[in-house]
Amino acid sequence: MSSPKASSDFGNSPLLQLQGLQVHYGSVQALHGVELMVRQGELVALLGPNGAGKSTTLRAISGLTAPAAGRILWRGACLAGLPAHRIVRLGIGHCPEGRRVLARQSVAANLELGAWLRRDSAAIRHDLDRCYSLFPRLAERRQQLAGGLSGGEQQMLAIARTLMGRPTLLMLDEPSLGLAPRLVEEVMAILAGLHRDGLSILLVEQNAEAALRIADRGYVLEAGAISLAGPARQLLNDEALRASYLGA
Amino acid sequence: MDVLLQTLLNGAAAGGVYALVALGYTLVFSVLGVINFAQGALFSLGGYLTYLLMGGHISVSGGLPGWGLPIALPFAAALLLAAAGAALLSLLVERLAFAPLRRRNAEPLLSLITSLGAGLVLVNLLQLLMGAEGYAFPAGSLAGLPAVVSLGGARIRSVQVLLLLICAAVVLLLTLWLEGSRGGRALRAVAEDPTTARLLGIDSDAMVRLAFLLSGALAGLGGGLVGVSVSLPGPYFGIGYGLKGLTVLVLGGLGSVPGAIAGGLLMGLAEAMVPSGASGWRDALAFAILFVVLLLRPTGLLGRRLVEKV
Numbered sequence: 001m002s003s004p005k006a007s008s009d010f011g012n013s014p015l016l017q018l019q020g021l022q023v024h025y026g027s028v029q030a031l032h033g034v035e036l037m038v039r040q041g042e043l044v045a046l047l048g049p050n051g052a053g054k055s056t057t058l059r060a061i062s063g064l065t066a067p068a069a070g071r072i073l074w075r076g077a078c079l080a081g082l083p084a085h086r087i088v089r090l091g092i093g094h095c096p097e098g099r100r101v102l103a104r105q106s107v108a109a110n111l112e113l114g115a116w117l118r119r120d121s122a123a124i125r126h127d128l129d130r131c132y133s134l135f136p137r138l139a140e141r142r143q144q145l146a147g148g149l150s151g152g153e154q155q156m157l158a159i160a161r162t163l164m165g166r167p168t169l170l171m172l173d174e175p176s177l178g179l180a181p182r183l184v185e186e187v188m189a190i191l192a193g194l195h196r197d198g199l200s201i202l203l204v205e206q207n208a209e210a211a212l213r214i215a216d217r218g219y220v221l222e223a224g225a226i227s228l229a230g231p232a233r234q235l236l237n238d239e240a241l242r243a244s245y246l247g248a
Numbered sequence: 249m250d251v252l253l254q255t256l257l258n259g260a261a262a263g264g265v266y267a268l269v270a271l272g273y274t275l276v277f278s279v280l281g282v283i284n285f286a287q288g289a290l291f292s293l294g295g296y297l298t299y300l301l302m303g304g305h306i307s308v309s310g311g312l313p314g315w316g317l318p319i320a321l322p323f324a325a326a327l328l329l330a331a332a333g334a335a336l337l338s339l340l341v342e343r344l345a346f347a348p349l350r351r352r353n354a355e356p357l358l359s360l361i362t363s364l365g366a367g368l369v370l371v372n373l374l375q376l377l378m379g380a381e382g383y384a385f386p387a388g389s390l391a392g393l394p395a396v397v398s399l400g401g402a403r404i405r406s407v408q409v410l411l412l413l414i415c416a417a418v419v420l421l422l423t424l425w426l427e428g429s430r431g432g433r434a435l436r437a438v439a440e441d442p443t444t445a446r447l448l449g450i451d452s453d454a455m456v457r458l459a460f461l462l463s464g465a466l467a468g469l470g471g472g473l474v475g476v477s478v479s480l481p482g483p484y485f486g487i488g489y490g491l492k493g494l495t496v497l498v499l500g501g502l503g504s505v506p507g508a509i510a511g512g513l514l515m516g517l518a519e520a521m522v523p524s525g526a527s528g529w530r531d532a533l534a535f536a537i538l539f540v541v542l543l544l545r546p547t548g549l550l551g552r553r554l555v556e557k558v
Contacts, residue, residue, distance in 0.1 A: 063446075085450055085451045088448065096447060102440045102441060104436075105436070105437075109433070113448050116434065116449055117449035
């Protein structure tokens, strides 16, 4: 399914589209018809308070949680029923909440597992070097166990490991969570750099200001539905948003 | 000196078998966090399959008295096929006793009961077919192998040496595979964090099936090896080894591969130190060791701390 309206909007085709997405956890409804789109090359921020359903949205896209209704379209094709390990193959890289590095394995082994689906060993080595130059602290600690890294280093490892899968769309869940302000800036600068290089990114954040500074567009999710959407600059200046999330 | 060497070798051989059983538990435990209680029954199955594949016949008290397979394979081939048979049955156990519960997100502890049930059904089917009494492997099962070898003045049953070598080789191959291969690394990723593994593109359900396949093969190998070195004392004999393997598992530390190997050897050697006149005390000794180790190190010899994640 193609959307001529989107291409005239931005000149780019939609990569990911959520249409009326609903998710239930038992008898609790977490998402009430979420509508969202990420175009090729865009950095889209998904904002909202704790418990609004941001992580659930990402989990539904990557196949970890089955939607109750609605459609998830990837390049126009419906992802319904595909298991998580098949969805990764399509180019959707999900860096989950809470870092989730493999603590008992080395930094290098974690990164190599990020490329588990790939067989192009020369290109994998090249990407490994690129990750180490992007995150020099990981290069220093490449033989250490991932469980011994600091919180910020684990976050960087989790991002780098997702990059090792060469995703078309990088989905990040709260990469700034628990990081010192200086590290938040560092992570955001790296994401902005990846975006400049053409990577499409869907960034889930509670730190709305940091996310909107680097994003093209943003969505605000409240109680399982999109309450506000628009260009990042416009959202940054939105009175209601400023009052509730930007602390101004 | 000879007696000591002899004792050590016997102990190491028995310990190797315990390590195989404990490794089988470890593989499944590491990916699912539960114990597969059907492991002992698969051990029995391995022993009986090896016996039948080598041309053994069913006794008069069995369900098909006098029946035997129309083939008589050499020991090595029979053992490998028996291991493959136990591996396939282990997959069936996963399908029947574990997968339905996982699909419904049931309490993982429930699979202790379902796997115990699957094991009891299997052992009782074996008893129906083969009868309750023991079987000895036909004389000359290990054709070409002298019954006894001399080693540094000690006279050792060569089957014990063979058993020890096979166990060592299997343990070594499994460890190398887990550490170095693509599948082994995927299995360890699933063991550590199934969700992350899925997001890396690893089919965690396939890895769970692989863990059952391997653990079934280990049980089948153990059963065939014990059968040829001692005998098949009855369909329940694997349950005894299964329980001993559980002891070893806890002794070495739940989920730890080196722990399962070290625990198996320790248990085998300790038992071998019990004088043959007091062999009734063997199991008492096993549990005394377990008691002392758990008193000093509640997580087992090489186990990790129970609370790892904050």
